[in-house]
Amino acid sequence: MQISALKHILCAQNVVSKTFLESIAERSCAELYEYLSRHHIISEPVLHKAISDHTGMKRVSLGEMVWDMSLMTQTRFQGCIQKGYLPLFENSTSLMVGVYNPYKGGLDSQASVEMSLMLRHEMEGLLCRGNNDIVDQIIEKAIRSGSSDIHGYGLKEGGMDICMRINGRVVHEKTLSYEEAQFFIQKIKLEAKIDSGVSVLPQDGQMRWCRQGDACELRVSTLPTISGEDIVLRVLDHEDPYVSFRDLGMKKEAIDACKKMLNHKSGLVLITGATGSGKTTTIYALLRYLQVQKSGVIVSIEDPVEKSLYGVRQSRVNQESGYTYAAGLKAVLRQDPDVIMLGEIRDEETARIAIQAAYTGHLVISTLHTHDVESSLMRLKSLGCDEFLTRYVLKGILSQRLEPIVCSCVEKNITNKCLNCHQTGVYKRELRQEFKVFK
Numbered sequence: 250m251q252i253s254a255l256k257h258i259l260c261a262q263n264v265v266s267k268t269f270l271e272s273i274a275e276r277s278c279a280e281l282y283e284y285l286s287r288h289h290i291i292s293e294p295v296l297h298k299a300i301s302d303h304t305g306m307k308r309v310s311l312g313e314m315v316w317d318m319s320l321m322t323q324t325r326f327q328g329c330i331q332k333g334y335l336p337l338f339e340n341s342t343s344l345m346v347g348v349y350n351p352y353k354g355g356l357d358s359q360a361s362v363e364m365s366l367m368l369r370h371e372m373e374g375l376l377c378r379g380n381n382d383i384v385d386q387i388i389e390k391a392i393r394s395g396s397s398d399i400h401g402y403g404l405k406e407g408g409m410d411i412c413m414r415i416n417g418r419v420v421h422e423k424t425l426s427y428e429e430a431q432f433f434i435q436k437i438k439l440e441a442k443i444d445s446g447v448s449v450l451p452q453d454g455q456m457r458w459c460r461q462g463d464a465c466e467l468r469v470s471t472l473p474t475i476s477g478e479d480i481v482l483r484v485l486d487h488e489d490p491y492v493s494f495r496d497l498g499m500k501k502e503a504i505d506a507c508k509k510m511l512n513h514k515s516g517l518v519l520i521t522g523a524t525g526s527g528k529t530t531t532i533y534a535l536l537r538y539l540q541v542q543k544s545g546v547i548v549s550i551e552d553p554v555e556k557s558l559y560g561v562r563q564s565r566v567n568q569e570s571g572y573t574y575a576a577g578l579k580a581v582l583r584q585d586p587d588v589i590m591l592g593e594i595r596d597e598e599t600a601r602i603a604i605q606a607a608y609t610g611h612l613v614i615s616t617l618h619t620h621d622v623e624s625s626l627m628r629l630k631s632l633g634c635d636e637f638l639t640r641y642v643l644k645g646i647l648s649q650r651l652e653p654i655v656c657s658c659v660e661k662n663i664t665n666k667c668l669n670c671h672q673t674g675v676y677k678r679e680l681r682q683e684f685k686v687f688k
Contacts, residue, residue: 255281255300255352262299264291278352286350286369287444293349297366300351307365309337309347327407328431333446335372337365347372353446373435373445383429384436387411388458390422391484392465394671397525398484401425401433403477409433416675417525417653434471434480441469448478455553468553485555492534497527498680503647506684510645511539514587517607517639519594521617521625521648527680528616529555529592531649535614536561536590544612545587550577552592566592574599582606591615600632607642622646622685645686651678 255278259265276284285291301308320326320336329335333353338345347367391399396413403409409430411422425433438445441454454469468483494504510518518535520528533556536547540560549558552566552574562584564577574591575598581589582602593616594600607613619625625646629639656676658667664674 254278258299258303259291261303264295264299279350279354282350282352293368297368301366306351309365309367311347311367311371327427330372330435331431331446331448334364335367373439383425383433385458385460387422387433388465388467388482388484389460389463391482392463396484399482401430401480401482403430403474403479405476407477409477414525415671415673416678417651418673418675420671420673430477434478437469437480437482438471441467443469443471449473453553466556468555492530493537494534497531497534499682503682503684506645506686507535507647508538509686510647511535511542511544511612513612513644515607515610515612515642516644517604517642518612518614518644519617519625519646520614521619521621521646522650523620524618526650528649531647532590532614532616533558536588539588539612546585547588547590548581548584548586549590550574550581550592551590561590562586575602578602578606582611586611588612588614593617594629594632597633600629600634604634604638604642608638619648620650621648622683640687643687645684647682647684649680649682652681653678 256270260267260270282296286293286296297308300306314337316337317339320339321329323336326336333348333350335347336344337347343361343363345363345365348364349367349369349372351364351366387399390396391413394413394415396415398414400412400414400419401409402412404424407427407430409425411425411433412419413422414420435445437443437456438452438454440456440458442456443452443454448471450473452471456467456469458465458467466485468485470481470483472479472481494507499507510516520531520535522528536549536558539547546562547560548562548564550564550566552568554563554565557563564581566572566574566577574593574595578589578591578599579602589606589611591599591603591613594603603613603615617625617628619628625648626639630636653675654677656664656667656670656674658664658670659674664670665672667674670676
C-alpha cells in the first residue's frame, strides 16, 4: 500500500494548520513524525488515527491479538524493535509487521510486507518484560559495591561486557548475551527518556532507580562504536546530598580555608580536580554551609543537575536548545541572586561572565578540570581572563584528588578472594586537598 505524505494527511484530516506545517517544511515524513510525537505536539494515538483514517492502515494492539512471538528470536529480525518494527505473522508469501512510524525505514524482507500501526510504548515495552531482574541486579550490585560508574561495552559478536568502576579501578562484572544486552540498553534508554530508536548518535539522559528501599539517581550516556553501542551509567550518591565538610573527610585547615572563602559577599571560589575527584560533592557541601548561614538567594546552573537540593534554585543546561552555561549565567544575573553555583567554567565566554558576576557583587562558585592551584590560574589565563581582574575577584581555590588506599589483601596475595575491596586491591579512597586563600 502506498503511504500518502504525512503533511498531506495531517492537513486533510485537519489535525494541524497548513501554516504550521510550512514552518517545518524541510523535515522528511519520518523526521516530522518523530518531531510531532517526541515533542508532544500531537499524541501518537492521534497521529495513528489520522494515518489510519486516510490510508486504511490497520491499528493493532498486542493485548487484543495473537501473534507469533518466535519471529523476534530469529536472526534476521534481531534488533527489529530498535529499527522501529515488530514482526507479527508470516506465511510463505507475506509478512505482517507492527510499526509506530510507518515512514521509518529499516525493514528488509523478501516477502510482501503488510504494515499495521502500533503504539511505540507498547512495542518498546516488550524489551522490558521479564528482564527487569537483569537491570536491577546490575544496579543493585553497583550500589552495594560502592561503584561510581557502570560500563556496558558492546561486543562485535553481539553481546555486552558489564564492568564497574570501584574505588577508581574498572572491574569486569559479567558478560551479557545479545538478547540480554538489548534488553539492558533499551530498558535503560526508556527509563532515562532517551530515544531508543537511535543507536548511531551519542545520547545523554538521567533516570531514578528505586527497589526494596534502595534508591539512586543515574546519569546515562550512550556512544556508538564499531563494536556496537556502549552505555555508561554514573551512579550519583543516593545518600543525603547535603553532607558536611567533616563527612567528606576534610581536614580542619581546609574547612577553615573554605569558610574564609565563603564568608565574602562577592568574589570567585573555585573547586578543581580531575574527573571523578568529587568536585560536585564538595560544592554541595559548600552550598549547605551557605544555606545554614542564610546567605540569601542561591541559584545553580548545572549540566546535568545531579541531585535535588532543598533551598537551591537549580537550572539545567541544554546545549541542543542553545541554553549553555554562558546563556544560563546571563539569565541568572537578572534573577537577583546572592550566590551563583556554576557547574563548570568551560570556555572563554563563561569565564568572562563568571568573573564579571563576581566583580559586580555576587559570590560565584564553580569548578575547573585542573590538578592544582597553579594550573588553575594558568587555565583562567588561557581562557582570556584579565590577570589583574582575576586576582581581584578570586577569593580562593580548593584543589582535590581521591587517593587510593591499598587493601591488606595485596600484601597477603589474596586479592582475587577479597570481598572488602571487591578484588580491586584498593580498600577505599581518601580525600586529599590543597588550597589557597586570596586576600
